[in-house]
Amino acid sequence: MTRILVLNPNSSVDVTQSMNAALDLVRTPGGPEVVCATLQEGPPGIETQEHVESVVLPIARYFEANPADAYVIGCFSDPGLALARENLKRPVLGIAESAFHMATGLGRRFGIVAIKQGSIARHMRAVRSLGYMDRLAGDRPLDIGVTQMQGSGVVERIVEVGTELRDRDGADVLILGCASMGGYRSEIEDRLGLPVIDPTQAAVMRAMSTISLGYRQVA
Amino acid sequence: MTRILVLNPNSSVDVTQSMNAALDLVRTPGGPEVVCATLQEGPPGIETQEHVESVVLPIARYFEANPADAYVIGCFSDPGLALARENLKRPVLGIAESAFHMATGLGRRFGIVAIKQGSIARHMRAVRSLGYMDRLAGDRPLDIGVTQMQGSGVVERIVEVGTELRDRDGADVLILGCASMGGYRSEIEDRLGLPVIDPTQAAVMRAMSTISLGYRQVA
Amino acid sequence: MTRILVLNPNSSVDVTQSMNAALDLVRTPGGPEVVCATLQEGPPGIETQEHVESVVLPIARYFEANPADAYVIGCFSDPGLALARENLKRPVLGIAESAFHMATGLGRRFGIVAIKQGSIARHMRAVRSLGYMDRLAGDRPLDIGVTQMQGSGVVERIVEVGTELRDRDGADVLILGCASMGGYRSEIEDRLGLPVIDPTQAAVMRAMSTISLGYRQVA
Amino acid sequence: MTRILVLNPNSSVDVTQSMNAALDLVRTPGGPEVVCATLQEGPPGIETQEHVESVVLPIARYFEANPADAYVIGCFSDPGLALARENLKRPVLGIAESAFHMATGLGRRFGIVAIKQGSIARHMRAVRSLGYMDRLAGDRPLDIGVTQMQGSGVVERIVEVGTELRDRDGADVLILGCASMGGYRSEIEDRLGLPVIDPTQAAVMRAMSTISLGYRQVA
Amino acid sequence: MTRILVLNPNSSVDVTQSMNAALDLVRTPGGPEVVCATLQEGPPGIETQEHVESVVLPIARYFEANPADAYVIGCFSDPGLALARENLKRPVLGIAESAFHMATGLGRRFGIVAIKQGSIARHMRAVRSLGYMDRLAGDRPLDIGVTQMQGSGVVERIVEVGTELRDRDGADVLILGCASMGGYRSEIEDRLGLPVIDPTQAAVMRAMSTISLGYRQVA
Amino acid sequence: MTRILVLNPNSSVDVTQSMNAALDLVRTPGGPEVVCATLQEGPPGIETQEHVESVVLPIARYFEANPADAYVIGCFSDPGLALARENLKRPVLGIAESAFHMATGLGRRFGIVAIKQGSIARHMRAVRSLGYMDRLAGDRPLDIGVTQMQGSGVVERIVEVGTELRDRDGADVLILGCASMGGYRSEIEDRLGLPVIDPTQAAVMRAMSTISLGYRQVA
Structure with missing residues (x-):
């Protein structure tokens, strides 16, 4: 099998x-x-x-x-x-590479919901190395620790950051920039009206x- | 279902x-x-x-x-x-858009096996419109009619054109630029040693x- | 003749x-x-x-x-x-292709005054296909029907949208994104101080x- | 007047x-x-x-x-x-800027027939400054002095260089890279089958x- | 020597x-x-x-x-x-070319502190000609004459403009766009927390x- | 000190x-x-x-x-x-990043003399990640082991590969793609007539x- x-x-x-x-x-x-x-x-x-x-x-x-x-x-x-x-x-x-690839097939410009500010430079190196910079709308941090991602209030914060990515940065697809946010995907999609990619x-x-x-x- | x-x-x-x-x-x-x-x-x-x-x-x-x-x-x-x-x-x-998208996930630069010279300008408009020009290695025609695609000698000609795309143009993935070549895919892959995409x-x-x-x- | x-x-x-x-x-x-x-x-x-x-x-x-x-x-x-x-x-x-070509000769980045939101995705496909994305400052809709383009208040709305294209998006040339706005061109040029292209x-x-x-x- | x-x-x-x-x-x-x-x-x-x-x-x-x-x-x-x-x-x-602009409206990639090798670096600075590098197929010198441009044998040499720009570099439009070649334009067009731009x-x-x-x- | x-x-x-x-x-x-x-x-x-x-x-x-x-x-x-x-x-x-080159080695996107609005078009021709447009965050003028650059209040104005380049335009390196600002460099660096390049x-x-x-x- | x-x-x-x-x-x-x-x-x-x-x-x-x-x-x-x-x-x-940065300041397009074919994909990831792909003329392998770099015949092979980078790929600057080739630099420069960068x-x-x-x- x-x-x-x-x-x-x-x-x-x-x-x-x-x-x-x-x-x-x-x-x-x-x-x-x-x-x-x-x-x-x-x-x-x-x-x-x-x-x-x-x-x-x-x-x-x-x-x-x-x-x-x-x-x-x-x-x-x-x-x-x-x-x-x-x-x-x-x-x-x-999972990041796969999410970028999926996003470029679904929309024109993707936004990344990062966990922390400190990971954005790493994301940029990956996006540049794959040649997708002109497809990136923005990358904004939640500023929440990975181990706190299952707590309350997380969805509200993701929606807040996703709204900025959509309305200020022009993203038409969102990527959840961590392996631990998949459980929130459908709620975020419903509230933001955009396709949302769980990278895993x-x-x-x-x-x-x-x-x-x-x-x-x-x- | x-x-x-x-x-x-x-x-x-x-x-x-x-x-x-x-x-x-x-x-x-x-x-x-x-x-x-x-x-x-x-x-x-x-x-x-x-x-x-x-x-x-x-x-x-x-x-x-x-x-x-x-x-x-x-x-x-x-x-x-x-x-x-x-x-x-x-x-x-x-199927063309899907093939281009798949190709950019598999390799760095894709080559297109076109049926006729006259279709290449159309392909270029599509590749440009999708923003994939810097991922295109080349586009070369078989110069065979669509309705003759099931005849003998077709595989030899595809391999010939695919070899040029690989060796002269630097393609590391090939796209069969027609809906009717899927039956030849595995033979072409074996002979060229590259991933070959049937667009359908x-x-x-x-x-x-x-x-x-x-x-x-x-x- | x-x-x-x-x-x-x-x-x-x-x-x-x-x-x-x-x-x-x-x-x-x-x-x-x-x-x-x-x-x-x-x-x-x-x-x-x-x-x-x-x-x-x-x-x-x-x-x-x-x-x-x-x-x-x-x-x-x-x-x-x-x-x-x-x-x-x-x-x-x-006329769109001609307007884009004229605009790239007149200034650095052009803005498009679209009729409706729904036509912007079509414009983007054309701009991308022609390779002019890095010359596009923005594309903003009037949200007025084509058949209402000769009514009163249209110039005010075009000036409003043109001002945003100039001041927020950085356009130094404007394109009227419809065949029916030519009659307003000189008034818009005077009020905005930019070259304005009637595509026809x-x-x-x-x-x-x-x-x-x-x-x-x-x- | x-x-x-x-x-x-x-x-x-x-x-x-x-x-x-x-x-x-x-x-x-x-x-x-x-x-x-x-x-x-x-x-x-x-x-x-x-x-x-x-x-x-x-x-x-x-x-x-x-x-x-x-x-x-x-x-x-x-x-x-x-x-x-x-x-x-x-x-x-x-005249160079105008020729580049005209060429980008006529074809996909233009070739420049330069007079001398030494002028190519100057051309490149201009092409880059205008943002047209991805529309440039090639730039090849005649290696003839400006003051000798009206002599015999010049057309043959232009056709030779133009053939290389067309067949090796993929130019679909040619630009005569000097103000003094206009008299040869129609003969070159006939022999090469491409639009030829006299910059003046x-x-x-x-x-x-x-x-x-x-x-x-x-x- | x-x-x-x-x-x-x-x-x-x-x-x-x-x-x-x-x-x-x-x-x-x-x-x-x-x-x-x-x-x-x-x-x-x-x-x-x-x-x-x-x-x-x-x-x-x-x-x-x-x-x-x-x-x-x-x-x-x-x-x-x-x-x-x-x-x-x-x-x-x-000195401009050298500053652009140094800046691309220090950060991702540089901001230019120009003296006057009128010099920005000149800067843009240089940045484009060198192929650094995608590394440029912004170019904003002080609107002060070259001969007044040693007067009081200049540092305050540079910090004001530099803050906009950093916070609105996303610059992570600043270039002082004139040969006469070097004396202010360390104070500006301290107040903005970014590397600041004196072009000379x-x-x-x-x-x-x-x-x-x-x-x-x-x- | x-x-x-x-x-x-x-x-x-x-x-x-x-x-x-x-x-x-x-x-x-x-x-x-x-x-x-x-x-x-x-x-x-x-x-x-x-x-x-x-x-x-x-x-x-x-x-x-x-x-x-x-x-x-x-x-x-x-x-x-x-x-x-x-x-x-x-x-x-x-040292690779530094060599790419130095090369973009010295010429238009650099060529890399790689040790082995297998390292070229790694180089490409680095060049792309730094945003220098359009400055890369080519990357060609010596196919010699790192530990054999001090042996006889190495200079001849570097000159051979460098000649291809210069004449076929259009490099106007060469980078020695290994920390162990610095001793050969001046001889290679003399024989090829190009600036040669030792990355260390x-x-x-x-x-x-x-x-x-x-x-x-x-x-």
Whole structure:
């Protein structure tokens, strides 16, 4: 049976559970098995460049020890994507890269709901490296910690930031810039009237499409 | 049951059959029904701007009369895409647009295997309008008629043109620039060692993903 | 005698008359004859994609039946431009394309005064396809119907929208995004202090230049 | 009567005469008077940056002393264009700028037939400054002196260089990169099958259009 | 001993003195001699295109008569840069070009503190010609004369304009758009918290680097 | 005394020695001390993504334990640049980034002499992320191992590859894409007639300039 492995590289099990719940949307009877795992040695949340770099090698080791038909790195900094792609023979998807790709197919200019101000420079490096700068409307922070993302008031704050991205920055598609916001997606879509991309859903769907169509991986 | 309607806007039933056969790859038990239809009033092949324009209104009328969960326009000129999108409340996918989108996710620069020299200016308008010019490696014609696409020698000619796109133009992904070449895809992939995109497969898969993820349509 | 045929593809004769009056500026004794005609089978105004598509073939048929030295399609959606260019052996000018071209020669960044919000996505496809996105300052709607363009209060509204394009968006040239606003041009120029392009005037002048210089048509 | 003043900033009277003859194409009975003059204090040909700079102030002084409705600087380095525009209240056209503008309206990518290798860096600064780099197919030198441009063998050499611009570089429009090649235009067009732009003709026509349409000058 | 000659092309000796004082920062014992000179025939300030053009040939003549290992043109309009580069065999640096280059290495998007509104069009031509438009955050004028730059209240006004460049335009690096503001640099840096580039310092440092590394000049 | 620390993140001492020798060019009496060190726990050469990632954390730890006024990461993959910049309060320079920055100031389009084919995808990610794609002429591999870079025949191969970058790709500046080629620089410059950038020299000079001018670091 086809199996897609989604690894949450932070050690917060509730983030993995949130991710896992949001993926029910793309699971189908007879379709690929979608398994979520937690990298126990990761930090509680990936909030600094030190956090990002500290999980790069562990992610590659985890994937090598746990074979699947496709791999998804469940963190919006796409840590270790280049390494996992070079080492493994199967498709490896980053959730940020997948969200940017999905967004450019859905609308003209996307807005990113970031967790913290400090992650925006990292996002910009990724957006530039993929050549999508002219499709970026804006990137605005919630200023909430990753581990507090399941608390009350979070939806209100996302709607507030999303409204600015839509009305000031001209975004016609929103990207939730973290693996832990999927549970809020439909409420945000209803309140903002825009397509909203949960990056983990987008990455898993892209993994499914790549497997189904049998495309060769380009480095 | 979810249903995706793929309309071949030319009247050549063998093109519809070729398209239909190539779509078996994305059909799954329990998955969406994928139906292919032929626009009987279309020309035998869409080779001129007159052909393109002559099917725009008939495509919209056909879709309005044959409701589905998503619609695919099965011609690489994407005739009537803007109209169908404006008129219908469901996702409408063009196969050229879908192929360009898939290609930008798979590699850095895509090459297009065109049927005829005369269609290249049309492709360029589409590529430019989507903002993908810096991802285009090249566009080279087979110089074979649409209705002769099922004949012998076609694969050899595609491989010849694909080799130029890969080696002279630097393409790392190929797009088959017609709805009728899907049957040759795997042989071409094997001989060229690159991912090869059949645009109809790409569009149907994109329709499936959009339905599955429940994204709102952006005009 | 040299003859330039300007076809208003909507059936509103007062729009044709307004267009015709604005063209007196470019008529000279001994210069080319500039004839305006109305496409009787067109809708009263071109406001939706359905309207655009419905006149594409009739425009081509009209031009084929009424030979001239150059043809101008008098609607800011440039309906049927690609078809008429492919079918006819003489220059064919779209008024939107001509306005964009004129604007890039006059200033750095142009603003478009659109009639309705719904036409902006169409404009964007055209601007992108021509490669002029980085010259576009903004596109803002009047939200007035095409058939009401000759009423009172229209100039005030255009000045209001033009002021936003100039002061918020940084436009140093304005384009009137409809064939029916030419009569207001000089008042708007005086009040805003910017060059203002009537697209039909720009297209006819471009037709005259092309004829005079004898340039070959590029597809 | 409306008067357009074209100044050849080099002192070679035969260049002025060649320019003048090529402008008969755009002169019409009742149309603007087009007068060509020679800057006697200029060098025999503008071939170095020193030549360019040496005529900047003299051109401005000449125009100030010889009022006209529009001014054309008849040298492909557009010497003194910014200064004349800032000092005069009437339209001032550079022939290189006008040729680039005309070319972008006629085709997708233009090729420049330069006189000498040494002028290409100057052309590139102008093309970049105008934002037309992605419309430039190539720029190739004849390696002939300006003062030898009326000799035999020149057409053969232009056709040779134009063929490379068309076939190797993908130009679909050619620009003659000097004020003295206008007399060869029609022969080159016939032999290459592309539109060929004489920059002085293009600039004078643009001056006529600007006067006729009454556009305000943007700095 | 290695010698770098910085020429102030306006005749205001206090501007030369201000420049000279700001260069103490880059002078080192045993390092290159950095000499500042005043072009006595220049205007008191370079504020118009006429001023710019009037010093082009005098700058070249001055450099030819006063040999050095590298030359810096101490005016933010970079007058005569192309000419001096073509005529001299040693490195010639423009202070605006050097500031843009330094800024692109320090941050993502730079803001320019211009002296007057009228110089902004000149800056834009330079920024476009160098290909740095997508790195420009904004360009805002102080509206103070060059000769009044040493007066009181100047720092307050620079901080006011710099704050707009930082907060409205998104600049993360500031460029002082004149040779006479270097003395205010550290106070502005402290108050705005951004790197602030004095263009003369940047150009002299670049001259030192080029000499030290022995790079060949590219035209 | 000011101190610049250059860390070779591979464990090959002869590479460090070659780097150290090439830096004599920028050392001056009374100038900053430039110290080269070897990361003993690094692999013998950085040739794969696994190698790159394996030294990211060790480089940060090394710099934290060995304070300096500026830090240079002596490997053309710029491993750990983002991390070191985020963690340290002093300037941190990558040698690839510094070479790209220097090259854009010296010429129009740079060519990269890569060691191996496999590193080109890494270079492209860096060039894209910095926004320099339109300044890149080409990137061609020597296909020689890092540890064999001091052997005979290396100069001939570099000249061969550099000639292709210059003549086929249009490079007017060359970058040596490895920390170990500095010793060959002057011979290559003489034979190719182009400026040739040794990335370590460029990075150290940039560190010196940044210290000397006292610029604040932007993340």
